[in-house]
Amino acid sequence: MRLFSCFMLTLGLSVSPLLKAADQKFATLEVTVEDKVAKAAAGVRTLYVIVYDNESKMPMPYGAMKVDLKADAKGSIFKGDLTTANVQRMNPQAPFPKTIRLKARLDKDGNAGMDQPGDVVGKADGIKVGDNAKIVINTTI
16 A cells, blocks of 8 residues: 555656646737738738747747737737647746746748748747736838
8 A cells, every 4th residue: 555655646746747837827928910010921821929038048949839820910910828738848847937038920931940031020028927918020030
C-alpha cells in the first residue's frame, strides 16, 4: 500500500504542472489594423502574435500563436485570450514570464520567421501577465 501511495503522489506531482500550465494566461488581447496600412494588408490571411518575455535578454520569442483569417484584415481582426494552450512555446520548460511584450504580424507569405518586406506589424510593450492588451497594426515592413 505504501508503494502505491508513493506512486500516486509521484504521478500527481508530475502531472500537476502540466495541468496548471494549460490554464496559464498571458493576456487578453485585441488586435486591430489601422486604416493607413489596410491596403498593404489586403489579401493577407495569416496573423502571428509573438510573445516575448520582457525580462529576457534573449532575442528569441517566448512563443507564438498563428491565426488564419477568413477575410481581409480591416478593423478588429482578433479578440481573445493568449494562453499556454494556444501559444506554441519555444521552450516549454522556460519559467512563465511576469511581464511580456507582444508583436502582431500580418505575414504576407504566411510563413513563420523574421519580419519580411510586405509584412505589416504592430507592438505592445510592458504588459503584466494576465492583463488586457491592445495591438494596433500600423507599420509596413
